Every structure is written in C-alpha cells, then in structure tokens.
Amino acid sequence: MTLLFYSAGAIALIATLSVILSSNVVHALVYLIISLLSVAVIFFALGAPFAAMLEAIVYAGAIMVLFLFVMMMLNLGQATEDEERAWMQPSLWIGPGLLSGILLLLFVSTLLTHDVTLAPVEVSVRDISLLLFGPWLLAVELASMLLLAGLIAAYHLAKK
C-alpha cells in the first residue's frame, strides 16, 4: 500500500505539472483526468475506497466530461495553442513559484515538527453512510438544498 501511495502520488505530481505546461488544451485536460484518477488511487491506498470511487465518478467522470464537452464546442485551433505558448513566459513563473516554495517550506516544517505517520484505517461505505445520515444529517440536508437551488437556477437560465 505504501508503494501504491507513493507511485500514485508521483503520477499525480507529474500529471499536474503536465497540465500546467501543456499548451494544447485537450492534452492538458487528459493530464488533469490522469491526475484526478491518481488522487483516487491515493484515497484508496489511504483506506477510503468510497471517496476514491466518488473522486473517479464525480471529478474524473462527470466534471471533466463537461469541461471536454465545452472544449469541443469552442473549436480551439492552432491560434489558441500559439497564444498559450506565448503566455508561458519564464518571467511569469517567478511569483507563483515563490509562493509555492514558501508553502512547500511551511508544509515540510509542519511535517518535521509534528509526528505524522501514514497509518491507513479502512473506512467502509457503511461507516460513511452512518456518519452522513447520523451526526452530519443537517449538513447533508443543507448541501442538498444548495444543489436544488442550483438545479432550479440552471433550469431558469436555460429556459430564457
């Protein structure tokens, strides 16, 4: 499981880096899907198979399909690719790189000062359902109301 965790993590890192670096939008999307799937594998390795499957179904399977769907209708060609490449100037990397570096330092120092060990606890679907419809029932209901509001808004917008 540890090997699975680290290899999936490495794939996630490489794929996410490729999302940023690739100038072709469709390729970037494919890398993003790979990244999300490897995050799903990480969840699985950490003992959360349900979260892993939701990650695959909702993020990789549904949201990314919609991204790709929109991309298909935009008819992006060589011009967009050139534009993307022009935006990818070295000077642009300084700011985000610096901030990410600080974040990484903070993260590493937290890991070093606190005792963090990878101890996966298997969380079954049943446990999650009991939690969701037990102590967290109110949150679930609130989330469902929010989704309903979004659904009605989408219906209203589409009708115009």
Next chain:
Amino acid sequence: MKFEVGSALSIAAILFTVIVVAAMLIWVERRLLGLWQERLGPNRVGPFGLLQVVADMIKIFTKEDWVPPFADRFSFLLAPPIIMVVILLSFSVIPFAPGVGVIDSDIGVLFVLAMASLGAYSVMLGGLSSNNKYALLGSLRAAAQMVSYEVFMGISLLGVVALAGTFNLREIVLSQADGWYILPQCVGFLIFVIAGVAESHRLPFDIPEAEQEIVAGYHTEYSGMKFGMFFVGEYLGVVLVSSLIVVLFFGGWLGPAFLPPIVWFVLKASVFVAFFVLLRAAIPRPRYDQLMNYGWLFLLPLSLLNLLLTGAFVLWQEGM
C-alpha cells in the same frame, strides 16, 4: 494452481473468455440479425460461417494503420484503448460463479459506474482529435448521451443496492437466494436496460454513429485495429451490460442444481446478449432530442420515484 477468486488462473481465464466471446459476438450478431430479417448472414467461411471472425481479424490486423495528418496524434492514439481498458476493468468485479472472479470488492457497483463514466472519454477524444466535423458531431452526441444516461443507470441500480444492503456484487447475488430482484425491482430493471443500451451506444441508441446522418460518427477517421478496438469495445460493453443485468436482477449464477453455476450464468447472460441483438433488429433509431427528452423528463423522475418507493419498502420491512 487453484481456481479461486483472484488467482492468476481465474484472471487469465476470464480475460481470455471475455475477449473471445466479444469477438465471436460479431459473427453471432450477424447470424441472428440474418435469422430475424429472413436472410442467411455470413455462412461461407468454415462451418456455419464460424471462421468469419478469424477472417475479419486477419483483415483488420493487416489493414493500413493510418493516422490522418490533420488529426491530433496524441488523443487520436489514446482514444481507442480507453474503451477496451475500462470495460475489461469493469469485468474484474463481476462474480461469474462461486470462486470465479477477479476481485470481491465492497465497492463493486461504484467501480462499474466509475469505469462506465470514464468510457465516455474514448468516444469524446476519438471524435475531437479526428478534426472532422462528422466525428465531432458524433462525439458531442455521445458525450451528452453517455453523461445523461449514466445518471439514470446509477439511480436505477440503487434500488437493488438498498434491498441487498451492499455494494458488493457477489453479496448482491447471494442475497437473491430467496428471490431474484427482477420482481421487486422491475422498474429499476427496465430503466437499467434502457440506460445500458444507451451507455454502450448500441442500436437503437447508436445516435453517436448514426450512419445515415453523420457517416460513422466518432470513428469516421479510424481504420485497422484502432477501429477494431472501438468495435470490440462495443461488443465487450454488450457482454458487460448483460452480465450486470444477470448479476443485479436475475440472481447471477443461482439456479436449479442440475446445471453447474457457471452454466446458469452463461445461459442467462446469453439471453440478454440475444435480446440486445433483437433490439437492433426490431426498433428504429429515435432522434437525438427525443432521446435526451425521454431520459431527463421521463426516466429520471421514474428512477427517483422507484428509489423512493424502494427506500420506503425497506424501512417498512425493517419496522415489521
């Protein structure tokens, strides 16, 4: 080497059988269609035309493997294997018989749904990368159709999950020992079959590749074995949906003891494969907007209602 769930022998046997069956289906479908349309179908190569598949395979492997210069090479090459891989992976959670299967997963049903949703990329990337307007139209249709029907497919399954109390497909089969779920879940079954046909974009829901309108849809630019992968992927999808129907609604391998369990499974699954072919022979293709309206305005409320009633029934039964 023992023949049990997850043993190398079991995995190899399942993989081999599934691929061979999917390839043979090309011949089976053409013969059955011939029967139902009062003609012969392919009957020249070998006994009953059985070697037709071999001939087709030789042809498809020796064809020129061509990537159009205007296509996006990366996505063009990536698209066909996706459908093969995701459907073959879905077979890993199918319990064929006691001791025959690849894994016994507690998230079996969810895994199948996840793989089904990833299958949409094959069709979408294939059409998009071809840089061809007919291919693009086909994959736009496919994307909308697959994303929509995935929803009803998932919800129609939840009735069975609620009754069985588990996502594990093997336990779902075992819980049907006193009665198959086809009776309490007949509405869920009907929705699942319709959604299954739409998910595998088989006729009559082959709107993404409707030959009369958009040449061949998303695989217009494909040739040789790359086309072959889409083609075999479609038949693998048929086998997968049939197996799922058997596992979820018709008691899987359960049956009277005079036949071994695996034979029961194969028999039941064959009936649904034949049903898929009959659908193709019997029903005309709906229009694209008809399919979408039918899904969202009729199947979605119906599947939600089915889930609600099933939930109420389960609660009522527990209260007794």
